[in-house]
Amino acid sequence: MAIGSVPLRYRISIDRDRCMECGRCVENCPYGTFRWEGDRIVVDSRTCTACHRCIAMCPRDAITLTEHPCDYRTHPVWTRDARESIYNQAKTGKIILAGMGNASPLPPIFDRLLLDACQVTNPSIDPLREPMELRTYIGKKPSRLSFKRGEGGEVELQTELSPNLKLDTPIMIGHMSYGAISLNAQLALAKGAHEAGTFLGTGEGGMHPAIFPYQDNMIVQVASGRFGVDVDYLNRGAAIEIKIGQGAKPGIGGHLPGEKVCADVSCTRMIPLGSDAISPAPHHDIYSIEDLAQLVRSLKEATEWKKPVFVKIAAVHNVAAIAAGIARSSADAVVVDGFRGGTGAAPKVFRDHVGIPIEAAVSAVDQKLRSQGVRNEISVIASGGITNAADVTKAIALGADAVYIGTAALVAMGCRVCGNCYRGLCPWGIATQRPDLVARLNPEVQAEHVANLIHAWTMEVSELMGAAGINAIESLRGNRDRLRGYMLDEGLLKVLDVKPVGA
Amino acid sequence: MCGIISVVDRAGNLMDGSKIKRALSLMDERGSGEGAGYAAYGIYPEYADCYALHIFFDNIVETKSVVEALLRTWGTVVHDEEIPTYEQPNLKKIHTPWRYFFKPDAALMSGTSSPEEDIVTYLVMKVNTTVPGALIYSSGKNIGVFKAAGWPEDVADFYRIQDYEGYIWLAHNRYPTNTKGWWGGAHPFNLLDWSVIHNGEITSYGTNRRYIESFGYKCTMFTDTEVVAYLVDLLARRHGLDKEMTVRALAPPFWDEIDVMPEKEATLNRAIRLTYGSAMMNGPFAIVVANHDGIVGFTDRIKLRPLIAAEKGDRLYISSEEAAIRRMEPELDRVWMPRAGEPVIGRVY
Ligand code: SF4
Ligand code: SF4
DSSP states (O other): OOSSSOOOSEEEEEEETTOOOOOOHHHHOTOOOOEEEETEEEOGGGGGGOOHHHHHHHOOEEEEEEEEOSOOOOOOSSSSHHHHHHHHHHHOOOOOOEEESSOOOOOOOGGGGGEEETTTTSSSEEEEEESOOOOEEEOOSSOOOOEEEEEOOOEOOOOOOOOOEEEESEEEEEEEBTTBHHHHHHHHHHHHHHTOOOEEETTTTTOOOEEEEEEEEEEEEOOOTTOOHHHHHHSSSSSSEEEEOTTTTTOEEEEOOOOOHHHHHHHTTTTTTOOOOOOOOSTTSSSSSHHHHHHHHHHHHHHHOOSSEEEEEEOOOHHHHHHHHHHHOOSSEEEOOTTTOOOEEHHHHHHHHHOOEEEEEHHHHHHHHHHOOOOGGSSSEEESOOHHHHHHHHHTTOSSSSEEEEEEHHHHHHOOOOSSSGGGBOOOSSBOOOHHTTTTSOHHHHHHHHHHHHHHHHHHHHHHHHHOOBBBBBGGGOOGGGGGESOOOOOHHHHTTOTTTTT | OOEEEEEEEEOOEEEHHHHHHHHHHGGGGGGSSOOOOEEESSSSSGGSSSSSEEEESSSSSTSSSHHHHHHHHHHHEEEEEEEEOOTTTTTTOOSSEEEEEEEGGGGOOOSSHHHHHHHHHHHHHHHHHHSEEEEEEEEBBTTTEEESOOOOOHHHHHHTTOOOEEEEEEEEEOSSSSSOOGGGGGOEEETTTTTEEEEEOTTHHHHHHHHHHHHTTTOOOHHHHHHHHHIIIIIIIISSSOOOHHHHSSSOOOOOHHHTHHHHHOOOOHHHHHHHTTOOOSSSSSEEEEEEEEEEEOTTOOOOOOOOEEEEEHHHHEOOOOOHHHOOSSOOOOOOOOTTOOOEEEOOO
């Protein structure tokens, strides 16, 4: 072949003095990096994805993984990645697929936003001693209340409130479908969310009966493929989410390869066994905001107006105008998914190049909704690139009611962000349907990890709030005074409506 | 730090400003000589149906005519005059305070249920945001705010506060932290009938400001207290919440408390938090808000600032310090410390 193979990405080596030849690395690596040759274990580093499964399982700490130094001619534009993509595409003539979130080295805006703390004139609040309220309600709110005084002078509320989701924390888990992830993984997330008093999304995969016990913590998704959607499914969820777009791949649909459509998945999704599950780019009944408004109402009608309906869109440059349109439908929340959002599989070119950062998107959406006087009536959920409790806090200060986490929850269950989810061989039993791999994930144990993560972040958010002298999440929402921009340009500071440090 | 004191005579009897001046001066430790002010209700009976606009002019040559042209566009000036001031050795006169007794022309504002108030609100925002060198800091009927950068006694003597007689008085001694001490930044803050004095710092200011601005208010005074006046105007006047409900929205009970309330009460309180979450105020504060029919005092939800209430006959006092109240009225019938977030309300019968 004229082009030849591209160089190794990672190099695996075994310290022979330590190795006891137990063979666990061979069993654990689904990519075939290790194999027995006679009574000796040999390594094929070329297949390694840096998933770290072997390292985690080796009882002797005998395995070393290093990033293989690249000896291409250094070039600021023609990076290793640029050249290797071309070699691969010249060979295959195909779109390059990638898993997990955007891997380009653009600096996260979150890291250039600094939180504020109180000194002297306003005391900081100690969350260990004072009440700290992170409870969040997601759903439509009235713009004002009306009261009447009853006979005895008692106050009568005359406004009727729409159904809202009650969260103990502003942290939810985003949509990951059964199919994209394993049932064990979804079960762990569901249990974890239940533990933490929050919600998670089913993704576009229907709801497997094993999840039914947690249905009160589930947000059921209606995406363009409408897989698994019937009225029973809608009624099981605590809320319904219409997915228009997703941060990792704005403007395109989804594709679950037939190999991942096992009997169970086919049943849950209501599609034939082994068939590709293709979600079209648009919903074929939505070509305008009016069509979307109709779908929102139809779903409400189907569930007797008892469930909040969310609409999820990818963060793109006119996201604020779209969100304003959504706010004027009967939708209860708008989910904005930033360009760092994770995915099971996306064309790499989309994942890395389409969409805008969640920080700017949330800020613009919040601002637009305010300028139209409807911010208070709809909840805003931010997702796509939330990596720690500070990001959660900053997203809320920029105007979100709550956040969705995705990758972070998977990492809590063992995911090493190796980015190979689309291959269906996830060594951690997460993004796979292969029974032996799925069995590696213990839902009980991982549920605890997920719940622990949410608890820990929730505590950190409350500490950050306490430091800022705030004891209720409502007072953090949209409170951009509590943020300062560091090394951000003037234009971006304006979009974020945040002052620079020192100001 | 800041010292606040207020009194209402629930029978509507008038009190002159001499006692409150002495009471406020007792709390000099709570200020830094950079701002003090007084508000009194019932002081302009002869113009009771006009809006009394108090305006600071940087100079009366360039800005006054602009403001007057705006006033004439929107209504009639029944009377106007420079607010009399008396030179004080320790107080440098920076602005010229002027008062207009103004009748808005309701026919000019359509599509609203309170056209007069909306015209006045509009004028306050318009002048304060677009006319440099002019600031409308008091705009209610039969009430007036008097404030400047200086110590309480100097400010009182500057305006000769003892010459005014009102049935409600608010007074404030300022220790500015967030913004410089300037005349506009002194309390009370006022919009229409609402006046506010505040000790503390509102950490939710960013949220409150963005909330209130989405209803058309413009925050121009660079201080968190201003937003309280607008929030009260929005909730109490425009949304029609009564005083208890307004305070409930601004300093609501904790969720833990709401959860154990009887269902009906819980629903009501939940609705308030859901609807008015962005109006809720956070951070350390003790606030007294007044309008023509009374005063209401309340603190933040964990009472990070002091507030004390007392009664003597028809008079209800709310202050940062009991000693200040006793300076106005040594013999009190009752003195108590209100709980965090719990309003103390004094209504004129
Ligand atoms: S798991 Fe570790 S000890 Fe076991 S065979 Fe592999 S390298 Fe050797
Ligand atoms: S889910 Fe599995 S395959 Fe995907 S990035 Fe994580 S570890 Fe790798």
